Amino acid sequence: MSWYIFNRLWQGVIVVLSVVVVVFVLTRLIGDPVRVMLPLEATPEQRALFEAQLGLDRPILEQFVTYVRDVAVLDFGESLWQRRPVIEIIAERAPATVLLSVVAIAFAVLMAVPLGVVAALRPEGLVDRIVVVISLLGLSIPQFWLGLLFIVFFSLMLGWLPTSGAGGIDHLILPALTLALPAMTRMVMVVRSTMIDQLNAQYVKVLRAKGMRPWRVVAVHALRNSAVPILTIAGWEFIRIVSGYTVVVETVFAWPGLGLTAIQAIERQDLILLQAIVFVTSIAVVVINIGLDILYKAIDPRIEIGSQ
Amino acid sequence: MTEPLLRVDALEVEFLTRSGRVHAVRGISFDMAPGQALGLVGESGCGKSVTSQAIMGLVQLPGRITAGDVRWKGKSLIGPEADAYRQDVCGRDIAMVFQDPMTSLDPLFTVGDQIGEVLVRHLGLSPAAARIRAIELLDRVHIREPEKRVDQYPHEFSGGMRQRVLIAMALASEPDLLIADEPTTALDVTVQAGILDLLAELQRDLSLAVLMITHDLGVVARLCQDVAVMYAGEIVEDGPAERMLHRPAHPYTAGLVSATPTLALTRHRLRTIDGQPPDLRRPRGPCSFRPRCANAVAACAEAPALEARSEGAGRLACYNPIAQKANGAIPAADAAPRLGREEAPLVEVRNLSVHYPIGRRGLFAKREILKAVDGVSFDIWPGETLGLVGESGSGKTTTGRAILRAVPPTAGSIKFDGQEITSLGREPLRRLRRDMQIIFQDPYSSLNPRMTVQDIVAEPLIVHGIETNPDRLRERVARLLELVGLPADAAERHPHAFSGGQRQRVGIARALTLEPRFIIADEPVSALDVSIRAQVVNLMQDLQAQLGLTYLFIAHDLAVVRHIADRVAIMKAGQIIEIGPVDEVYANPMEDYTRALLDAVPEIGDPPARAAGG
Numbered sequence: 048m049s050w051y052i053f054n055r056l057w058q059g060v061i062v063v064l065s066v067v068v069v070v071f072v073l074t075r076l077i078g079d080p081v082r083v084m085l086p087l088e089a090t091p092e093q094r095a096l097f098e099a100q101l102g103l104d105r106p107i108l109e110q111f112v113t114y115v116r117d118v119a120v121l122d123f124g125e126s127l128w129q130r131r132p133v134i135e136i137i138a139e140r141a142p143a144t145v146l147l148s149v150v151a152i153a154f155a156v157l158m159a160v161p162l163g164v165v166a167a168l169r170p171e172g173l174v175d176r177i178v179v180v181i182s183l184l185g186l187s188i189p190q191f192w193l194g195l196l197f198i199v200f201f202s203l204m205l206g207w208l209p210t211s212g213a214g215g216i217d218h219l220i221l222p223a224l225t226l227a228l229p230a231m232t233r234m235v236m237v238v239r240s241t242m243i244d245q246l247n248a249q250y251v252k253v254l255r256a257k258g259m260r261p262w263r264v265v266a267v268h269a270l271r272n273s274a275v276p277i278l279t280i281a282g283w284e285f286i287r288i289v290s291g292y293t294v295v296v297e298t299v300f301a302w303p304g305l306g307l308t309a310i311q312a313i314e315r316q317d318l319i320l321l322q323a324i325v326f327v328t329s330i331a332v333v334v335i336n337i338g339l340d341i342l343y344k345a346i347d348p349r350i351e352i353g354s355q
Numbered sequence: 356m357t358e359p360l361l362r363v364d365a366l367e368v369e370f371l372t373r374s375g376r377v378h379a380v381r382g383i384s385f386d387m388a389p390g391q392a393l394g395l396v397g398e399s400g401c402g403k404s405v406t407s408q409a410i411m412g413l414v415q416l417p418g419r420i421t422a423g424d425v426r427w428k429g430k431s432l433i434g435p436e437a438d439a440y441r442q443d444v445c446g447r448d449i450a451m452v453f454q455d456p457m458t459s460l461d462p463l464f465t466v467g468d469q470i471g472e473v474l475v476r477h478l479g480l481s482p483a484a485a486r487i488r489a490i491e492l493l494d495r496v497h498i499r500e501p502e503k504r505v506d507q508y509p510h511e512f513s514g515g516m517r518q519r520v521l522i523a524m525a526l527a528s529e530p531d532l533l534i535a536d537e538p539t540t541a542l543d544v545t546v547q548a549g550i551l552d553l554l555a556e557l558q559r560d561l562s563l564a565v566l567m568i569t570h571d572l573g574v575v576a577r578l579c580q581d582v583a584v585m586y587a588g589e590i591v592e593d594g595p596a597e598r599m600l601h602r603p604a605h606p607y608t609a610g611l612v613s614a615t616p617t618l619a620l621t622r623h624r625l626r627t628i629d630g631q632p633p634d635l636r637r638p639r640g641p642c643s644f645r646p647r648c649a650n651a652v653a654a655c656a657e658a659p660a661l662e663a664r665s666e667g668a669g670r671l672a673c674y675n676p677i678a679q680k681a682n683g684a685i686p687a688a689d690a691a692p693r694l695g696r697e698e699a700p701l702v703e704v705r706n707l708s709v710h711y712p713i714g715r716r717g718l719f720a721k722r723e724i725l726k727a728v729d730g731v732s733f734d735i736w737p738g739e740t741l742g743l744v745g746e747s748g749s750g751k752t753t754t755g756r757a758i759l760r761a762v763p764p765t766a767g768s769i770k771f772d773g774q775e776i777t778s779l780g781r782e783p784l785r786r787l788r789r790d791m792q793i794i795f796q797d798p799y800s801s802l803n804p805r806m807t808v809q810d811i812v813a814e815p816l817i818v819h820g821i822e823t824n825p826d827r828l829r830e831r832v833a834r835l836l837e838l839v840g841l842p843a844d845a846a847e848r849h850p851h852a853f854s855g856g857q858r859q860r861v862g863i864a865r866a867l868t869l870e871p872r873f874i875i876a877d878e879p880v881s882a883l884d885v886s887i888r889a890q891v892v893n894l895m896q897d898l899q900a901q902l903g904l905t906y907l908f909i910a911h912d913l914a915v916v917r918h919i920a921d922r923v924a925i926m927k928a929g930q931i932i933e934i935g936p937v938d939e940v941y942a943n944p945m946e947d948y949t950r951a952l953l954d955a956v957p958e959i960g961d962p963p964a965r966a967a968g969g
């Protein structure tokens with residue numbers, strides 16, 4: 048157990064280090080950061096000053112060492128746009144994104160698992176057909192459009208929920224649903240097909256022959272055996288939400304999280320802030336993956352050190 | 356008369372398939388008394404497993420019970436009104452053990468939990484009490500260190516141990532009847548013997564009734580007092596095991612008995628039952644065995660009823676039963692072992708080793724090496740058959756593959772016809788492959804389903820650029836098909852149109868296409884039913900005599916090897932531990948392991964099982 052986790056952590060560290068290097072190289076490759084960040088009419092003196100501030104006039108190796116040392120203590124520098132430490136902005140905005148993503152993935156799982164299981168109990172039955180149709184529909188609707196649809200319907204027409212911004216739980220519902228529904232439609236197909244496989248497995252036949260109650264066969268045995276594939280797809284969807292979809296949905300609903308902040312940073316050409324958000328998001332992805340691996344191990348005793 | 360423990364009464368089960376209604380079970384009736392061990396015997400597709408599922412209420416769509424009744428202690432288990440009673444009985448009073456122990460346990464729960472849930476469900480024990488009882492049950496099925504094993508997961512147990520766990524699980528609810536559906540078929544012979552001993556012991560000590568479903572008459576002989584033989588969804592004969600196995604009356608029972616190879620006879624021709632089982636989509640008409648029956652008379656145009664025998668116990672469905680004991684085997688034309696030792700060996704293997712690196716455990720651990728074959732030496736002379744016998748993991752298959760150069764040998768030398776082949780380049784190897792062919796175990800997966808038999812058999816000729824003229828190809832294929840006993844119109848059909856035995860004939864025809872001198876047969880008959888197996892074994896012997904072939908016959912089945920081989924090599928853990936003429940090795944094994952293997956083979960001639968409770 049501890050070996051397995053150690054291995055995973057170790058791999059995580061390697062990934063984080065690569066992210067550090069990639070972010071460093073990218074920001075120096077995409078052109079002159081000074082030109083991107085300063086207004087066009089800046090004088091050469093201003094440029095030189097700015098370059099010195101950022102340390103861009105020093106040798107590349109020295110720049111890298113300084114950069115790594117700063118990142119290690121979470122010092123990402125100062126935002127050009129807000130004129131305060133980037134880490135402060137992130138600390139302020141991240142909780143909103145975490146809250147939105149967690150609620151969204153929870154919605155998705157809580158809808159996908161029961162629907163998928165019920166569909167699998169009678170493949171080609173009524174529920175199964177409905178689930179398949181819904182999931183095909185869900186796959187073909189763009190997310191921003193779904194969000195706008197929700198706003199028009201629930202907020203403007205029915206007036207049940209606020210259109211945008213943050214506040215109470217009512218502000219959370221629409222953006223979370225907008226994130227959850229497409230994820231749910233992808234997950235439900237995975238739940239359905241794994242459950243169908245498991246329910247046809249020999250051990251299920253044996254459980255029935257043992258006279259186990261049907262709900263126990265399904266909910267305790269077959270579902271747990273389906274958990275690894277379900278977790279894999281749920282983890283994947285979670286990562287997609289955290290690292291991408293929140294950018295769209297937070298913008299649509301003006302939800303004050305990291306995604307919205309990233310868009311604002313791009314608009315204001317605040318490369319330093321953007322770089323820090325990318326970095327923090329990558330760390331989040333790595334942490335989610337390690338968490339998943341530990342969960343796999345807890346579910347399936349056969350998973351061994353070093354195997355997938 | 357009082358009701359028996361279990362009564363199956365005119366039971367019929369149907370399956371709706373795309374190609375029509377399959378009448379899998381066609382009105383079978385039998386009773387079981389408390390403590391009785393009954394063997395329900397038949398070949399694949401005869402309906403024996405479906406019968407057991409019907410008793411347990413496990414028949415699922417597209418299958419359904421269309422007629423008849425299953426009564427447990429006088430009350431019906433069939434139909435919606437019986438739901439509550441069935442849920443009470445099935446799993447508690449009637450427990451079941453299945454064929455495949457590797458997939459029968461839920462991999463994510465400890466064996467203790469899986470035994471425990473039966474105790475909680477049926478006996479109402481608390482989880483703590485269930486754990487203690489689970490330990491006792493593991494001990495009961497002779498699993499060592501049960502206190503430790505109870506908390507382990509299925510993947511920490513071997514196949515035989517898992518089957519013991521499954522038996523312990525079946526015993527947990529203290530059943531009156533245990534249904535065992537081919538419980539040892541997937542296991543090695545020595546492991547199988549252990550499981551059979553265990554079942555016999557439990558049956559005796561717990562006065563447990565056992566319904567043993569199997570295709571193997573040897574297994575029946577070891578365990579059962581009574582036997583019922585099924586053919587095409589019906590019971591054709593039943594009665595005490597002694598009589599059924601030694602004085603069978605029904606021509607099919609007699610055919611099964613004489614088609615089963617025994618350890619006692621060398622290079623004898625097996626009796627076969629010609630032909631194929633009938634198509635179960637057809638409704639009942641004449642005796643379903645009639646097309647294969649040598650005893651058929653005019654009356655057989657109408658199906659015979661299963662009636663009590665005129666003398667002795669048991670029932671029989673036949674108008675013209677076999678009068679006296681069937682002769683087990685008839686001598687082959689060429690029964691003497693031919694060891695042409697004056698010539699040089701065709702194949703010489705010296706110190707052959709095949710090692711595989713296996714996965715690394717942990718970051719810095721050393722790579723482990725699997726010694727699949729570890730310093731093996733033997734010769735095969737022209738025209739002889741060497742049997743290579745071993746249990747799973749013994750390295751017998753890898754040895755065969757190394758000779759074919761399908762896996763690279765790690766060390767050692769292999770000479771074919773005096774030529775060293777371990778170092779051959781691509782082109783000479785290609786030429787060599789014309790002389791060496793292989794026949795596989797599984798006739799289903801080794802033939803490309805999209806090709807016609809014509810294309811399958813002709814393919815090697817085309818690949819090797821020997822013959823491309825379509826007319827001459829067709830002619831050659833026709834000759835080969837005739838040689839292996841397939842009808843001429845087989846050429847145009849696809850593999851799925853054939854039964855298992857016929858497919859294996861296609862596989863043999865394909866192996867013969869290039870007129871090889873040496874054939875490696877890797878478990879060529881172990882996937883086939885008894886009556887079909889005998890046909891294929893006889894075919895291989897005929898072809899050897901006709902074409903002067905040399906065989907390396909790889910198998911786990913000692914009895915089959917005795918019938919076909921001149922000499923036998925016993926493999927264990929990558930090494931040959933004993934090699935010699937079959938008569939000597941079988942009569943006088945030098946090694947304990949060989950003796951253990953031979954003792955483990957269940958045989959028809961084994962002493963009959965003791966009477967129940969006796």
Ligand code: SF4
Pocket residue numbers: 605606607642643644645648649650651652655659672673674675676
């Ligand atoms: S009834 Fe006739 S055809 Fe059927 S087994 Fe008996 S003799 Fe053969």
